[in-house]
Amino acid sequence: MSIIFLTEQLNNMENPKRENRQRVADIVLENQNLFKDLVTIAFKVDDRISIKAAWILEWICTHHHLNWIIPHLDEFTKNISNVIFDSATRPCAKICEHLANAYYSKTTNEIKVSLTENHINKIIETGFDWLITPQKIAVRAYTMNTLYLFGLENDWVHPELKHLIETKIIHESKGCKARGKFILNLIDKKPRH
Incomplete structure (x- = not known):
């Protein structure tokens, strides 16, 4: 899986409902290498996709693995x-x-x-x-x-x-x-x- 796939999944999110955030989070949780890409996308601050990436980043840190942020502090x-x-x-x-x-x-x-x-x-x-x-x-x-x-x-x-x-x-x-x-x-x- 690549940053392109992750970007597509983020773009396909209609809203921040729990099930949408969990669905995209599951993709990252299954492939931890995508977490770095998620952080990168979250800070493309002039692109609205950064909002969705930030939602997923926070969801993973809150509900799954706060420690995953450590290499990206x-x-x-x-x-x-x-x-x-x-x-x-x-x-x-x-x-x-x-x-x-x-x-x-x-x-x-x-x-x-x-x-x-x-x-x-x-x-x-x-x-x-x-x-x-x-x-x-x-x-x-x-x-x-x-x-x-x-x-x-x-x-x-x-x-x-x-x-x-x-x-x-x-x-x-x-x-x-x-x-x-x-x-x-x-x-x-x-x-x-």
């Missing part, structure tokens, strides 16, 4: 800031949240070993960009969680995140307000050094 973290379609930003933000959750998990895992300071810094930088630009509620929610977690070891992140939530995000939709208050509560409860 350089490409993923370098390119997430370039994503322009809302429908592709949401899956990228969700993958960032999965990476943060895995990194701060109490159980040993490969993400903890593989995610470098450079990767984390790029995720943080992109996350703040997502919070200061117009984004959907889901992107904001995933990003606030991600930044909260990475802020546990990066002292400057929580004050910046808190400021953004209090001055901007909390005045947006009910969903943003609720998540923002939740994150503020976590920040305020964090033990001081």
Whole structure:
């Protein structure tokens, strides 16, 4: 199977219904070599097919193999800031949240070993960009969680995140307000050094 076949399958997806995402994900799951092509297509940011590739990338990372992203962390973290379609930003933000959750998990895992300071810094930088630009509620929610977690070891992140939530995000939709208050509560409860 080739990138051409994968591209055809992505183009044939009518919508992001579960069964459509799982059908294309199954093709990649059966041939792991296609995962690299999926990452490449997801970052063809000026082509609308990147949206569908991002859907499948997030589906695989969420429901099957988050560790498959490890060999592609350089490409993923370098390119997430370039994503322009809302429908592709949401899956990228969700993958960032999965990476943060895995990194701060109490159980040993490969993400903890593989995610470098450079990767984390790029995720943080992109996350703040997502919070200061117009984004959907889901992107904001995933990003606030991600930044909260990475802020546990990066002292400057929580004050910046808190400021953004209090001055901007909390005045947006009910969903943003609720998540923002939740994150503020976590920040305020964090033990001081």
